[in-house]
Amino acid sequence: MSELLTCQNLSKRFGSKYALSDVSLTLGRGQIIGLLGPNGSGKTTLIKLINGLLVPTEGWLTVNGLTPGVETKRQIAYLPERTYLNRWMKVRDILKFFSTFYDNFNTGRALQMLDDLGIDPQESLKTMSKGTKEKVQLILVMSRDVELYILDEPIGGVDPAARDYILRTILSNYNPNSSILLSTHLIADIENVLDDVIFLQDGQISLHATVDEIRAREGKSVDELFREVFRC
Amino acid sequence: MLGKLILFDLKASSRVLAPLHAALLLCTLAGRLFLAANLEETVPSLFLGLIFLFYFLLLFATVAITALFFIYWFYKNLFTDEGYLMHTLPAPAWMHIASKTIGMVIWHIIDTIVVGACMLILLFAFSPFADAFPALLRYVSAYLAYALDLQEWGMIALSVLLFLLSIVVHGMSAFLCIAVGQLFNRHRVLAAFIAYIVLSVIVSFASAFFLLAVGYDTMATDVYVTSSYLSELVSSLVLSILYFAGTNYLVSRKLNLE
Numbered sequence: 001m002s003e004l005l006t007c008q009n010l011s012k013r014f015g016s017k018y019a020l021s022d023v024s025l026t027l028g029r030g031q032i033i034g035l036l037g038p039n040g041s042g043k044t045t046l047i048k049l050i051n052g053l054l055v056p057t058e059g060w061l062t063v064n065g066l067t068p069g070v071e072t073k074r075q076i077a078y079l080p081e082r083t084y085l086n087r088w089m090k091v092r093d094i095l096k097f098f099s100t101f102y103d104n105f106n107t108g109r110a111l112q113m114l115d116d117l118g119i120d121p122q123e124s125l126k127t128m129s130k131g132t133k134e135k136v137q138l139i140l141v142m143s144r145d146v147e148l149y150i151l152d153e154p155i156g157g158v159d160p161a162a163r164d165y166i167l168r169t170i171l172s173n174y175n176p177n178s179s180i181l182l183s184t185h186l187i188a189d190i191e192n193v194l195d196d197v198i199f200l201q202d203g204q205i206s207l208h209a210t211v212d213e214i215r216a217r218e219g220k221s222v223d224e225l226f227r228e229v230f231r232c
Numbered sequence: 233m234l235g236k237l238i239l240f241d242l243k244a245s246s247r248v249l250a251p252l253h254a255a256l257l258l259c260t261l262a263g264r265l266f267l268a269a270n271l272e273e274t275v276p277s278l279f280l281g282l283i284f285l286f287y288f289l290l291l292f293a294t295v296a297i298t299a300l301f302f303i304y305w306f307y308k309n310l311f312t313d314e315g316y317l318m319h320t321l322p323a324p325a326w327m328h329i330a331s332k333t334i335g336m337v338i339w340h341i342i343d344t345i346v347v348g349a350c351m352l353i354l355l356f357a358f359s360p361f362a363d364a365f366p367a368l369l370r371y372v373s374a375y376l377a378y379a380l381d382l383q384e385w386g387m388i389a390l391s392v393l394l395f396l397l398s399i400v401v402h403g404m405s406a407f408l409c410i411a412v413g414q415l416f417n418r419h420r421v422l423a424a425f426i427a428y429i430v431l432s433v434i435v436s437f438a439s440a441f442f443l444l445a446v447g448y449d450t451m452a453t454d455v456y457v458t459s460s461y462l463s464e465l466v467s468s469l470v471l472s473i474l475y476f477a478g479t480n481y482l483v484s485r486k487l488n489l490e
Contacts, residue, residue, distance in 0.1 A: 014417075048489070051320055055485050074322040084317040088247060100236055101321050 009059035019045040021203040035183040037200035077144040081153040092121040110143035149180040187223040237331035260350040267357040298343040302336035303406040325484035397468040404475035411482035
């Protein structure tokens, strides 16, 4: 099976409200895909479904031909928008945790990235700023050798200098057979690294195209198109 | 993977529970030395009272925190932001539940041993108790063995099994209620408390109904000990399985992280 991710008529309902409605989608390998949409458009719901944190109400999805479960969790590196680190741990403890639970975690790469960003592995997570914790989480995720990286708002809380480093890190660390699904509001910052773009609106896909197609067809950047489509 | 999860849970719980139990043991040993030195006649009674108060508060806190720690940890580690990390590990939901249950049982065993040892350390300071203790122990186990018509070792094994099952069934009922509480978008802890009350009422009614249905007579003292042990064993087993299955269903199919 060549598709990395397939969603077919995927819906998720909370109570009487559909957070995601009839989404059909395929993602190939070796791509960086921007998942874009305003707050409440269903981005995080879609991401949670792919990660097996939610179960679809209707439809189905597969990752590498497998329904979400233990094996797909091994193959996906997920950065949630929440800070999930245990406060009592030191950085070296969380590195140990990742290397214990994920056989595809590369500790050497993580230590190198921590060094580049000036983060001491002996530092306690409790005393870290929110931005530094976000950097640590991103380093943990990007230090895994997986087929699908899912990054939910990876650069929202960090300063522009670190943002550049993180984007370079994302680009330089992922395997050409892997794909990155990236959700963010900061479109202008990431536009140049994206291959594909998915616009989500009210739980449905309103656009799925390559960045080149958008530029050629619309004559504008993804950021400009986003502001136009989702104007309040 | 289950072993790794258990080690992680034990490490996390030991941060809190190990120093607490170590402090209790140290205070008990200090108290034993204090009693042996017969200082109570020279120390003001107010001071003595404060020492006893502090000691029993520490004892109570150790037992209470041990009883509640894994319920809190189950909620915090699986249903707050940390849940995003735990539920994306390559482990099925049942392993998370089993790991926390096993961790809870291990700490309850340690707690029982430490608290029991502390009591004995203090009681043995009084010579009448120390002299009578072996006979007392034999009498209690011989009586229960006679009542159950079992060999002494069988009696001990059954008691240990019941003790372990009672920990599991209480812990798992709390786990189930937390898993019910997380279904709500707001006031999750309150919802878990309400679920606990509702569950307690349902289980009380169901067990009363069951006892009536089988014609159980609590006044029949000759079979009382045997039947209460066995009915406790069966009901704990059945409830543990039901609670585990319910929690597993909710965590694997109805997870609702904020």
